[in-house]
Amino acid sequence: MALTLLCLSFVVFILLGVPVAFAIGMSCLLAYGVEGAEKAFMLHQTFGDAVMTTAAGAFQTMISGMNIFSFLAIPFFIFSGELMLHGGIADKIVNFARNLVGHWRGGLGLANVFACTMFGGVSGSPVADTSAMGGVLIPIMKKEGYSADYAVNVTTHASLSGALMPTSHNMIIYAFAAATASGMIGDNVIKGVSIGDLMFSGLIPCFWIMTCCLAAAYYQAVKFGFPKSADGVSMVKPFPGWGVVGKSFLQAIPGLMVVAIILVSVMKGIATATESAAIAVTYSLLLTGVIYRTLTREKLLKALARAAKTTGVILLLIGVSNMLRFQMTWLEIPEAMSDALLATTTTPWLMLLYINIIQVFLGIFLDMAAHILITAPLFLPLAIKMGVGPVQFGVMLLLNCALGLVHPPVGTVQFVGCAIGEVPIGKVMKTVWPYYLAIWTAIQLVTYVPSFSTWLPSVINSHPVF
Amino acid sequence: REFRSADVHAKDYPTNMAVAFMGDQLKTASGGKDRIKVFGDSMLGSEKDTVEQVKIGALDMVRVSTAAFHGIVPESMIPSLPFLFRDIEHFRKTMYGPAGDKILAAFEKAGFVALCMYESGARSVYAKKPVKSPADMKGMKIRVQQSDLWVSLVSALGASPTPMPMAEVYTGLKTGLVDAAENNYPSYDEAKHYESAPVYSETMHVMSPEVVVFSKKVWDTLTKEEQTALRKAAKDSIPYYVKLWEAKEKESKATVIKGGAKIVPAAEINKAAFVEAEKPVWDKFAATPELKALVQEIVNTK
Amino acid sequence: MQWLTAVNSRLSRWAMWIASACIIGLVINVDYGVIMRYGFHEAPPFMEEVALLLSISVAMFGASAGVRDAGHIGVDSLVGLLPEKPRFWVGVCAGSLTGLFALCLLIGCSVMVTETYEHSIPTLGISEAWRYIPPIIAGVLILLFSIEHLIAMFKNEKVVASWH
Numbered sequence A: 001m002a003l004t005l006l007c008l009s010f011v012v013f014i015l016l017g018v019p020v021a022f023a024i025g026m027s028c029l030l031a032y033g034v035e036g037a038e039k040a041f042m043l044h045q046t047f048g049d050a051v052m053t054t055a056a057g058a059f060q061t062m063i064s065g066m067n068i069f070s071f072l073a074i075p076f077f078i079f080s081g082e083l084m085l086h087g088g089i090a091d092k093i094v095n096f097a098r099n100l101v102g103h104w105r106g107g108l109g110l111a112n113v114f115a116c117t118m119f120g121g122v123s124g125s126p127v128a129d130t131s132a133m134g135g136v137l138i139p140i141m142k143k144e145g146y147s148a149d150y151a152v153n154v155t156t157h158a159s160l161s162g163a164l165m166p167t168s169h170n171m172i173i174y175a176f177a178a179a180t181a182s183g184m185i186g187d188n189v190i191k192g193v194s195i196g197d198l199m200f201s202g203l204i205p206c207f208w209i210m211t212c213c214l215a216a217a218y219y220q221a222v223k224f225g226f227p228k229s230a231d232g233v234s235m236v237k238p239f240p241g242w243g244v245v246g247k248s249f250l251q252a253i254p255g256l257m258v259v260a261i262i263l264v265s266v267m268k269g270i271a272t273a274t275e276s277a278a279i280a281v282t283y284s285l286l287l288t289g290v291i292y293r294t295l296t297r298e299k300l301l302k303a304l305a306r307a308a309k310t311t312g313v314i315l316l317l318i319g320v321s322n323m324l325r326f327q328m329t330w331l332e333i334p335e336a337m338s339d340a341l342l343a344t345t346t347t348p349w350l351m352l353l354y355i356n357i358i359q360v361f362l363g364i365f366l367d368m369a370a371h372i373l374i375t376a377p378l379f380l381p382l383a384i385k386m387g388v389g390p391v392q393f394g395v396m397l398l399l400n401c402a403l404g405l406v407h408p409p410v411g412t413v414q415f416v417g418c419a420i421g422e423v424p425i426g427k428v429m430k431t432v433w434p435y436y437l438a439i440w441t442a443i444q445l446v447t448y449v450p451s452f453s454t455w456l457p458s459v460i461n462s463h464p465v466f
Numbered sequence B: 001r002e003f004r005s006a007d008v009h010a011k012d013y014p015t016n017m018a019v020a021f022m023g024d025q026l027k028t029a030s031g032g033k034d035r036i037k038v039f040g041d042s043m044l045g046s047e048k049d050t051v052e053q054v055k056i057g058a059l060d061m062v063r064v065s066t067a068a069f070h071g072i073v074p075e076s077m078i079p080s081l082p083f084l085f086r087d088i089e090h091f092r093k094t095m096y097g098p099a100g101d102k103i104l105a106a107f108e109k110a111g112f113v114a115l116c117m118y119e120s121g122a123r124s125v126y127a128k129k130p131v132k133s134p135a136d137m138k139g140m141k142i143r144v145q146q147s148d149l150w151v152s153l154v155s156a157l158g159a160s161p162t163p164m165p166m167a168e169v170y171t172g173l174k175t176g177l178v179d180a181a182e183n184n185y186p187s188y189d190e191a192k193h194y195e196s197a198p199v200y201s202e203t204m205h206v207m208s209p210e211v212v213v214f215s216k217k218v219w220d221t222l223t224k225e226e227q228t229a230l231r232k233a234a235k236d237s238i239p240y241y242v243k244l245w246e247a248k249e250k251e252s253k254a255t256v257i258k259g260g261a262k263i264v265p266a267a268e269i270n271k272a273a274f275v276e277a278e279k280p281v282w283d284k285f286a287a288t289p290e291l292k293a294l295v296q297e298i299v300n301t302k
Numbered sequence C: 001m002q003w004l005t006a007v008n009s010r011l012s013r014w015a016m017w018i019a020s021a022c023i024i025g026l027v028i029n030v031d032y033g034v035i036m037r038y039g040f041h042e043a044p045p046f047m048e049e050v051a052l053l054l055s056i057s058v059a060m061f062g063a064s065a066g067v068r069d070a071g072h073i074g075v076d077s078l079v080g081l082l083p084e085k086p087r088f089w090v091g092v093c094a095g096s097l098t099g100l101f102a103l104c105l106l107i108g109c110s111v112m113v114t115e116t117y118e119h120s121i122p123t124l125g126i127s128e129a130w131r132y133i134p135p136i137i138a139g140v141l142i143l144l145f146s147i148e149h150l151i152a153m154f155k156n157e158k159v160v161a162s163w164h
């Protein structure tokens, strides 16, 4: 009864257009209500008492789900990303990438991939990355002889690295969702997941995506002859000279340093992964406020307000997802799910294929944070049984979610990209396949080659990582 | 009826096995009417969360460390006082006896029915170097739980208490963010802390017990027979637990030694110096006459 | 409606100020903790608990503002396909559900305040009930904001966002 109500009401609320957080919250409240009624009957409670106990139980779970120290990294990363964007760091990164490879065939496309990957380490998420880099680059690309759909596809896909680079708040959300993971891989006891390990696990896949996006951008530039004028004349620009490249590099370096600062402060024992996010904010404030002096009072307030609102939206989602996790545990859904899947196959590669397919499918409808919070507890226990540890699974899940971000109907990154490029989603979808291929190969490598994601953290942190 | 019980440990951990055993006893006693279902692995939330769920009656029972009650029931701090127990025999005699019952009874006025306590061994300090006396700990950053008692306990030794979530401790020990941490053998083993801090000095400073707690709101709706059966099942689960716990502790100790940990045995520790340094902590946390009397009763038990 | 809009836009702006101040407080608190621990071997024990109280405030005030400025993520592409009349009523349904959620939040967290009143937060020594104050305020705010949205819908108007 509670289970049916939970699933059915969730689908109905989502279709009604209720924001995801409130849809999850309300359908969980219905499930809590059913159990509350049963319990009230058993304990001979009055109606009022039953409502109060049930609501208290539900919201205790919600608030405690939000009340976790690692989540501080979310406002911090969003805030520092906003500071970097409004403080002019984004422009400097674009400038450098453009000077470096802008003179090649499809040069601005390649520059875009570089810039997005670099800023991916600075911003907290692919959405931030797309709005920062796309906001600067897409208009320039359109003006200098690239089609709008090309400009948008390059930006949105290269931005997905924002989900895997060290400032990723989605990684923090995953670490929370996987905190209760437990099991054995070989002789190794698995218990939760370390954010420190996760931080390094995404770097190689990120590099892979960058390389594939570069290839895709180059391939399409050659195929369509970008950059070209409206009447088809090539518009390739001359190389500005190493002096200019060097100068723009020096200007971009302080902005890029934020990644290094985060990684070093964790590795040297100065701060925990969570605290390093506060250091990143302080650095961004000093850089934009004192050194560049690009940060006005107006811009600071805007960055603060946006950070607060985004944090609120994400943390509320996390809170209600904790209610959902509680209900799923109560109703024993993960066990039922895993039994059902195990009944179809016990071959690890096939099972992992199923998990990937389901995750990509869910990514069509769900936004990243909701996707992570809902699917990690469902599939991680199963993945561990198949020999895939929480770190490897995390990268796999983040990539699957990332693919969902550039997928209609709910592709947040695609929305942002298309809005900036002023181009309909249908047009973008026609030339998207080389980029999908790039993400897809990354997913396959992460799924079937464990060391692709686990080798780097295990070398750097010198202990086995799964 | 099915009572649902929460725990943060894995399904096969002694605490979970003991509560499940309690459930079996209860089922037999009630002729199959009452059962206990255990949710392990923090599935229903952290210790603090589940305690609050029990308080409002949304959850029936929970097994947590007494540390989770430090801010709720002052008496729960008493068994966590440093060097209160001379050895594990002393602990068993008092905590499974009248002094323990007094502590359990104190939960009632905070809205909980405490059924029984379980031992969880002795907590000791581990670091990259041996710790034999408080002098060795001077200036060391020691990871502690979020608790006033633990902060005072470590400060009293001249070390620097560093509260930090458990999940960050492994990396923290490795990178030197903290120099040491403290825990019992099974936690030292399961969190793999021996890989980052391989010297375990058996300071055995605290023997804080686990506690099984029932919701007062639910308890009051049970019949007298049900209540008696639950209390009896809880008491009966203690010997069963102790056997499992001893095996677990032994197994963990063997694992960490195999994993390369060096043990500094209790005999090499300057215990007198430690005890002397911790005296002010007793005065601070056993401040009222009632708490002082309770401490005295425990100390006087031979 | 006019007075509700006036009150709400003011409340929403106040919420923004508080949330922004809390973010700055968070940064200072965590930086202070890191400096004291790394530089002076004196980790402030209260750092984590203060940070948690501040972050719950940021989240709850930010989330309420998200309701007024329609910032929460939803799937409305399917609703967009409906003809005007049903689309209107679907919108009313969705708005009321948000309000209902806020009402439950208000009730649930008020009960939690009374239940945890006597528990104290370790290392801070203040009541655990403080943790549930920001969500109660958020419950009131979200309720007011969703009422404003509903009225605006019936009057065929739009709520003007008061945040950036």
Ligand code: NA
Binding pocket: A119, A120, A121, A122, A123, A124, A125, A161, A162, A163, A164, A165, A166, A167, A168, A169
């Ligand atoms: Na990032």
Ligand code: NA
Binding pocket: A363, A364, A365, A366, A403, A404, A405, A406, A407, A408, A409, A410, A411, A412
């Ligand atoms: Na999607």
